[in-house]
Amino acid sequence: MHRCLLIDEVLNSIFSWLEGTTLCSLARTCRAFHEPAAAIIWQRLIGLGPILRLLPGATATSIAESLEPDPESDERIYGPPTVVTRPLTLEEWQMVKRLSRRVRGIHVFITQKPHSNSITPGSLTLLLHPPRGESPESLFPNVQHLTFHCQGHSPVEAVRWQDCVLSLLRILIRPQLSTLALFLDGRFCASLNASGILTSCSNVRALHTSATSFETQEGTRMSIVPTISSFRSLETVKMHNVSWDLLASLAQIKTLQRLAIDFHAPLGSPPPLANDAFAGLRYLKTNITSLELSLRLFQWIRLSELRDLNLHTTDFARNDYSEDLEELLTLIPLHSPFLETIRINLGSAPPRQPRHWVLTKSILTPYLSLHNLKPSRNYSPQLTDDDLAHMAQSWPLLKELHLKTYTCGWALPTGLSLAGIMALIYHCPDIEGFSLVFNAVGIPEIAYHPSGNLIQNTKIRSLQVGNSPISSPKNVATYLRLLMPGLRRVSTCNVMDSTHKMHWMTVSALLAP
Numbered sequence: 218m219h220r221c222l223l224i225d226e227v228l229n230s231i232f233s234w235l236e237g238t239t240l241c242s243l244a245r246t247c248r249a250f251h252e253p254a255a256a257i258i259w260q261r262l263i264g265l266g267p268i269l270r271l272l273p274g275a276t277a278t279s280i281a282e283s284l285e286p287d288p289e290s291d292e293r294i295y296g297p298p299t300v301v302t303r304p305l306t307l308e309e310w311q312m313v314k315r316l317s318r319r320v321r322g323i324h325v326f327i328t329q330k331p332h333s334n335s336i337t338p339g340s341l342t343l344l345l346h347p348p349r350g351e352s353p354e355s356l357f358p359n360v361q362h363l364t365f366h367c368q369g370h371s372p373v374e375a376v377r378w379q380d381c382v383l384s385l386l387r388i389l390i391r392p393q394l395s396t397l398a399l400f401l402d403g404r405f406c407a408s409l410n411a412s413g414i415l416t417s418c419s420n421v422r423a424l425h426t427s428a429t430s431f432e433t434q435e436g437t438r439m440s441i442v443p444t445i446s447s448f449r450s451l452e453t454v455k456m457h458n459v460s461w462d463l464l465a466s467l468a469q470i471k472t473l474q475r476l477a478i479d480f481h482a483p484l485g486s487p488p489p490l491a492n493d494a495f496a497g498l499r500y501l502k503t504n505i506t507s508l509e510l511s512l513r514l515f516q517w518i519r520l521s522e523l524r525d526l527n528l529h530t531t532d533f534a535r536n537d538y539s540e541d542l543e544e545l546l547t548l549i550p551l552h553s554p555f556l557e558t559i560r561i562n563l564g565s566a567p568p569r570q571p572r573h574w575v576l577t578k579s580i581l582t583p584y585l586s587l588h589n590l591k592p593s594r595n596y597s598p599q600l601t602d603d604d605l606a607h608m609a610q611s612w613p614l615l616k617e618l619h620l621k622t623y624t625c626g627w628a629l630p631t632g633l634s635l636a637g638i639m640a641l642i643y644h645c646p647d648i649e650g651f652s653l654v655f656n657a658v659g660i661p662e663i664a665y666h667p668s669g670n671l672i673q674n675t676k677i678r679s680l681q682v683g684n685s686p687i688s689s690p691k692n693v694a695t696y697l698r699l700l701m702p703g704l705r706r707v708s709t710c711n712v713m714d715s716t717h718k719m720h721w722m723t724v725s726a727l728l729a730p
Contacts, residue, residue, distance in 0.1 A: 259319035264334030322362035338378035468494035602637035609644035626684025652681035
């Protein structure tokens with residue numbers, strides 16, 4: 218064996234690219250490979266099953282083998298769970314403790330509907346009662362990434378099992394924890410809130426919760442993470458049903474770089490923010506039911522360092538919402554001057570009224586100073602070749618341009634032609650993909666750079682043309698091949714004229730290698 222393969226760091230680098238079955242084979246090959254391979258095998262666990270299955274004397278593979286499988290259970294998909302049937306012996310406990318020391322990341326599922334990755338509350342109770350002289354606190358001392366699911370329990374079950382659930386959380390949530398994802402029923406949240414367990418992981422860098430508040434027995438609402446601003450190392454946050462106050466607390470965290478929120482209808486008025494609020498935020502994804510609430514949010518915050526914005530909204534309270542939309546699109550670049558990527562989605566479900574807003578050059582004008590913007594739109598742009606050329610001149614670093622609806626194309630007739638596509642490629646040499654509807658009936662002359670070279674883009678591999686009209690597929694394919702030599706596939710929207718669709722399929726076939 219080469220001496221390099223006796224160095225653990227070298228083996229760790231090689232083994233990190235391998236899959237589980239290969240790693241298991243390597244762990245049994247020789248002593249030199251055993252430890253590095255075993256360390257990676259046990260580094261991340263999906264459920265506690267992999268450890269429990271090594272205790273055949275204390276576990277079973279079905280909750281009740283004599284019973285028929287629950288038709289609502291996930292057993293048929295994932296297989297039966299492994300359950301603990303008796304307290305562990307000292308030898309079994311020592312093995313569990315030894316393996317748990319290797320674990321760096323773990324997904325815990327505590328469910329009443331069994332599947333192979335879950336552990337039942339009864340099994341958890343037995344697991345957390347070690348032999349005399351041992352402590353459950355010695356389990357999983359090195360966990361850095363935790364995902365914890367405890368949902369689907371009735372109120373009676375929640376009261377019955379909350380102590381063992383909190384005991385496991387107390388074991389797993391430690392100061393070195395870097396990533397925490399909590400998916401809890403509201404009935405467990407009150408106990409978690411009162412326990413103060415979350416205060417022991419103030420160094421968490423990524424936090425994901427399925428809910429940000431819960432309702433107490435008295436009918437009041439309390440926050441699951443009451444001291445969110447104390448998490449001074451947070452870099453990534455994903456939360457559902459946030460409030461103005463919670464957003465204001467997040468705004469104080471200087472290290473926060475990525476934020477994804479579900480924002481419905483918070484009560485009251487947003488509190489004032491300091492000038493340096495969200496000072497480090499680079500990525501923002503919002504799922505906001507109301508367009509008016511989206512506008513209110515961006516009137517409230519100034520994201521001066523934002524680079525990537527993904528905004529999704531589905532509900533429109535007014536029949537004519539074009540003014541709100543235009544104000545929002547105008548406000549975003551004013552508050553986020555360094556924006557690189559923007560995606561605005563007006564929802565997949567049809568609102569109560571038709572969507573007839575038109576994306577024109579006047580709406581896009583505020584973005585023209587942003588040379589590295591990658592816009593993404595969904596509905597009906599109304600642009601001419603001159604408009605597209607003007608915008609392309611202002612975006613020399615543009616890489617993606619998607620101005621179309623994938624399902625039904627543009628509702629209004631397009632003002633673009635192949636001449637506009639040529640201008641886009643000429644002014645944006647780094648562009649890697651675009652989705653536009655253009656009139657491909659007429660074929661313009663081939664254009665050249667002032668240096669005499671043919672205008673071409675070799676980076677584009679696929680093209681989305683929506684419901685673009687076309688008459689001569691062979692001529693269009695020849696023109697596109699000259700303009701984009703690397704182009705291999707052209708796709709259309711789902712709903713369009715059958716003749717045009719057939720012509721574009723012919724173009725795609727002619728371009729295929």
